[in-house]
Amino acid sequence: MKTLARMIAAGSIAAATLGLVALPVAAQDYPTRNITMIIPFAAGGPTDVIARIVASDMSKTLGQQIVIENVVGAGGTTAAGRAAKAAPDGYTLIMGHMGTHAASVALYPKLAYNPETDFEPVMLAAGTPILILARKDFEPKDLKEFVAYLKANEAKVNQAHAGIGAVSHVTCELLNSVLGIKPTGVPFNGTGPAMNALVGGQVDYMCDQIVNAVPQINGGTIKSYAIATPERNPSLPDLPTTLEAGLPAYQVSAWNAIFAPKGTPAPILAKLNAAAAKALDDENVRKRLLDLGSDIPKAEGRTRQALAALVKSDVARWKSVLKPTN
Amino acid sequence: MGDLFSNLGLGFGVVFQFVQWTPSFLGGMSIPIPVNILLCLIGALVGTLVGVLPGIGTIATVAMLLPITFGLPPVGALIMLAGIYYGAQYGGSTTSILVNIPGEAGSVVTALDGFQMAKQGRAGPALAIAAIGSFFAGCVATVLIAVLGAPLTKLALAFGPAEYFSLMVLGLIFAVVLAKGSVLKAIAMIVFGLLLSMVGSDIETGASRMSFNIPELADGLGFATVAMGLFGFAEIIRNLDAGGEGDRELVQQKVTGLMPTRQDLKDSAPAILRGTVLGSILGILPGGGAVIASFAAYTLEKKLAKNPKRFGRGAIEGVAAPESANNAAAQTSFIPLLTLGIPPNAVMALMVGAMTIHGIVPGPQVMQKQPELVWGMIASMWIGNLMLLIINLPLVGIWVRLLRVPYRLMFPSIVIFCCIGIYSVNNAPVDVVLAGVFGLVGYWLIKHDFEPAPLLLGMVLGPLMEENLRRALLISRGDGTVFFTRPLSASLMAISAFLLVLAILPSLRKKRDEVFVESET
Numbered sequence: 001m002k003t004l005a006r007m008i009a010a011g012s013i014a015a016a017t018l019g020l021v022a023l024p025v026a027a028q029d030y031p032t033r034n035i036t037m038i039i040p041f042a043a044g045g046p047t048d049v050i051a052r053i054v055a056s057d058m059s060k061t062l063g064q065q066i067v068i069e070n071v072v073g074a075g076g077t078t079a080a081g082r083a084a085k086a087a088p089d090g091y092t093l094i095m096g097h098m099g100t101h102a103a104s105v106a107l108y109p110k111l112a113y114n115p116e117t118d119f120e121p122v123m124l125a126a127g128t129p130i131l132i133l134a135r136k137d138f139e140p141k142d143l144k145e146f147v148a149y150l151k152a153n154e155a156k157v158n159q160a161h162a163g164i165g166a167v168s169h170v171t172c173e174l175l176n177s178v179l180g181i182k183p184t185g186v187p188f189n190g191t192g193p194a195m196n197a198l199v200g201g202q203v204d205y206m207c208d209q210i211v212n213a214v215p216q217i218n219g220g221t222i223k224s225y226a227i228a229t230p231e232r233n234p235s236l237p238d239l240p241t242t243l244e245a246g247l248p249a250y251q252v253s254a255w256n257a258i259f260a261p262k263g264t265p266a267p268i269l270a271k272l273n274a275a276a277a278k279a280l281d282d283e284n285v286r287k288r289l290l291d292l293g294s295d296i297p298k299a300e301g302r303t304r305q306a307l308a309a310l311v312k313s314d315v316a317r318w319k320s321v322l323k324p325t326n
Numbered sequence: 327m328g329d330l331f332s333n334l335g336l337g338f339g340v341v342f343q344f345v346q347w348t349p350s351f352l353g354g355m356s357i358p359i360p361v362n363i364l365l366c367l368i369g370a371l372v373g374t375l376v377g378v379l380p381g382i383g384t385i386a387t388v389a390m391l392l393p394i395t396f397g398l399p400p401v402g403a404l405i406m407l408a409g410i411y412y413g414a415q416y417g418g419s420t421t422s423i424l425v426n427i428p429g430e431a432g433s434v435v436t437a438l439d440g441f442q443m444a445k446q447g448r449a450g451p452a453l454a455i456a457a458i459g460s461f462f463a464g465c466v467a468t469v470l471i472a473v474l475g476a477p478l479t480k481l482a483l484a485f486g487p488a489e490y491f492s493l494m495v496l497g498l499i500f501a502v503v504l505a506k507g508s509v510l511k512a513i514a515m516i517v518f519g520l521l522l523s524m525v526g527s528d529i530e531t532g533a534s535r536m537s538f539n540i541p542e543l544a545d546g547l548g549f550a551t552v553a554m555g556l557f558g559f560a561e562i563i564r565n566l567d568a569g570g571e572g573d574r575e576l577v578q579q580k581v582t583g584l585m586p587t588r589q590d591l592k593d594s595a596p597a598i599l600r601g602t603v604l605g606s607i608l609g610i611l612p613g614g615g616a617v618i619a620s621f622a623a624y625t626l627e628k629k630l631a632k633n634p635k636r637f638g639r640g641a642i643e644g645v646a647a648p649e650s651a652n653n654a655a656a657q658t659s660f661i662p663l664l665t666l667g668i669p670p671n672a673v674m675a676l677m678v679g680a681m682t683i684h685g686i687v688p689g690p691q692v693m694q695k696q697p698e699l700v701w702g703m704i705a706s707m708w709i710g711n712l713m714l715l716i717i718n719l720p721l722v723g724i725w726v727r728l729l730r731v732p733y734r735l736m737f738p739s740i741v742i743f744c745c746i747g748i749y750s751v752n753n754a755p756v757d758v759v760l761a762g763v764f765g766l767v768g769y770w771l772i773k774h775d776f777e778p779a780p781l782l783l784g785m786v787l788g789p790l791m792e793e794n795l796r797r798a799l800l801i802s803r804g805d806g807t808v809f810f811t812r813p814l815s816a817s818l819m820a821i822s823a824f825l826l827v828l829a830i831l832p833s834l835r836k837k838r839d840e841v842f843v844e845s846e847t
Contacts, residue, residue, distance in 0.1 A: 042675070042676065043393065043679055044389075044392055044676045044678065044679010044680060044683070045675075045679060046682075049683055052393070052396070070389060074541065074544045078541065107532065158800070158801050163529065163532075186801060187530055187793075192668050196666075196670075200482075200485075200486065202486040211682065211687060215667050216667065218691065219667075219691045220690070221666070221689075288685065
């Protein structure tokens with residue numbers, strides 16, 4: 001027993017010394033080893049794809065590989081909780097998104113982290129615009145008719161979503177609150193089954209990210225009324241924006257942004273921000289992101305302050321949209 | 327018809343594509359490399375390995391390997407990922423048969439009769455028939471995808487929440503048949519399984535249920551975790567028990583013949599055929615296709631058998647049918663992806679991710695816009711199945727020899743592999759602890775003659791049943807008659823009711839006794 005205690009003591013002294021040695025790593029040398037970027041969703045999803053495209057270019061700039069780690073569970077909050085507790089040394093980052101770093105505050109009463117105070121914003125990466133979708137034989141012909149139809153048939157319509165907290169759920173809650181209606185929400189396990197139900201005509205409408213919807217719209221299996229961005233999207237040039245079609249209050253995009261744990265040194269954050277900005281200016285990166293239908297933030301949206309402001313305003317927005325319904 | 331052949335020709339052309347490789351050390355000489363064939367082989371091998379290793383599921387593997395495929399051409403990447411998916415269905419039966427530990431969810435029922443066959447020294451024929459059945463099912467399902475892919479898509483679309491619920495009710499009634507002992511105990515196990523499936527988040531409100539504030543339980547209990555515990559760990563504890571040692575020696579001593587006999591083949595042929603048909607149909611439906619298909623195929627065989635008492639005691643049909651069914655289902659589950667661009671399950675969703683990375687987002691026009699991709703994949707499935715047969719048949723001898731390893735050496739490695747596998751699913755230590763707990767529960771259950779298979783079926787059916795019931799009622803605004811007014815749903819309910827009446831009517835009691843209750847051992 002004595003030896004065990006001695007071993008533990010010796011171990012902790014060793015650890016403390018190592019810690020002391022490891023602490024004063026100069027920020028100007030950063031990065032000296034691989035950086036881990038946590039993705040709060042499964043590989044292959046919209047956030048994952050965007051993260052991989054941006055991270056591979058950032059790796060080139062930083063001279064160190066950014067390793068992607070997919071941590072799934074509890075709507076991405078497991079991953080964000082882990083990232084918040086990681087060492088603030090710039091070697092653990094997270095590609096947070098609208099759900100994990102804004103809507104989660106309203107959705108999970110016992111959230112293990114605070115998106116505003118437990119993270120250092122690095123930079124807004126690409127976002128995925130949201131479309132208003134409906135089954136192909138749904139009566140309304142355009143957005144104006146759709147709005148009128150929903151208001152008149154509030155009790156009749158069915159809205160699909162991919163589960164509580166999913167992008168398709170929270171963004172449609174926003175639409176419903178803008179319209180002042182409370183339709184029946186039908187939850188599905190993921191976007192695939194929800195889309196299947198919309199194509200099969202079992203539900204009337206849903207809101208979803210552009211990536212999943214474009215091929216179905218082009219294939220004529222579903223239809224879309226509008227895109228909830230200020231400008232039209234090159235992948236669907238004929239689709240009007242909510243601004244044009246008469247619902248300017250509905251503006252939403254599933255944004256993705258890089259965050260570091262609170263306390264990460266400012267010079268490191270600046271370096272990461274510069275690398276990410278450079279990635280978004282790269283021709284190849286831009287092309288791949290635009291192919292996915294993503295919107296790329298312009299210069300004024302790329303500062304750390306801009307991201308902090310976005311998180312702040314979005315947390316407040318989702319609190320007011322989601323609280324009354326739950 | 328001519329179209330079909332030209333399309334298949336295109337597909338095989340893609341699979342047999344040679345890429346000229348000009349390495350510098352050969353001084354300008356170039357070697358033609360059949361890249362897609364090689365990727366298909368790699369996929370099949372990795373899939374077999376994943377299937378054999380208990381706990382490590384296809385979803386985790388495909389997710390881990392996804393980033394590697396980003397550097398590959400899209401067709402090759404998808405051929406490889408598809409190979410992993412159906413390869414795992416081949417490999418999954420191996421540990422089920424040898425050590426009663428299902429490597430994959432779809433192989434749980436294979437363990438029922440497969441392990442009994444191994445105990446009787448017939449591990450070889452069991453493994454061989456699993457590979458042969460899988461190959462046959464794979465070939466049929468591939469043809470089905472090519473010929474009937476588009477029309478079958480309509481079935482997937484016609485299946486709304488109400489139809490799903492009715493199908494699950496039918497499944498639940500079938501579940502009772504799984505048991506070889508007391509019906510009451512089987513029902514108790516199903517209900518326990520349904521209860522376990524309730525752990526997690528409520529689908530409609532997102533509220534936590536029965537998760538005791540453990541964050542890892544917020545997403546529910548993993549099927550692999552529970553299966554590993556109830557089958558794997560419980561089996562090991564039982565073997566280490568005083569009485570179990572004799573069993574093990576039995577397995578080691580009596581290994582007779584590696585290949586199935588003529589009689590075995592004759593017995594399994596109809597089972598393979600029925601399993602294939604059932605699996606092909608259930609695979610198209612989004613959801614837990616392969617798992618439900620294997621359970622359904624097993625129960626169908628037991629129902630049709632002249633002497634159902636043989637089941638659970640080493641009937642070769644009990645291995646042939648579910649193995650054919652899960653492989654057929656694994657193949658036909660590609661249909662919604664290839665014709666509609668909608669992923670029916672988590673593995674397919676990852677494949678969509680792989681396509682997205684390459685800038686191809688599959689949709690209803692994927693067959694017209696990406697014919698090389700679609701037909702290349704279909705052609706590769708047939709070749710992949712052939713490869714798997716060739717890989718798996720010679721392996722039978724090696725696997726059977728593994729049984730001769732003394733158990734005191736074997737069980738620690740099984741435990742370690744199980745733990746690694748369970749941990750790798752979610753990178754959650756809690757899962758390993760839970761599997762241990764379920765091991766103890768499973769041991770208690772074995773000691774009291776409860777069978778774990780109906781419990782696992784309850785766990786698979788539970789969420790599908792609950793979610794679809796609630797969806798159907800949400801859409802109908804609480805009107806329960808939807809289950810009887812929609813024609814497809816009504817027919818499924820009618821079949822369920824018929825089976826129930828068959829079981830309850832006193833005049834048919836004798837018949838029911840034959841079907842459901844078999845004397846205790």
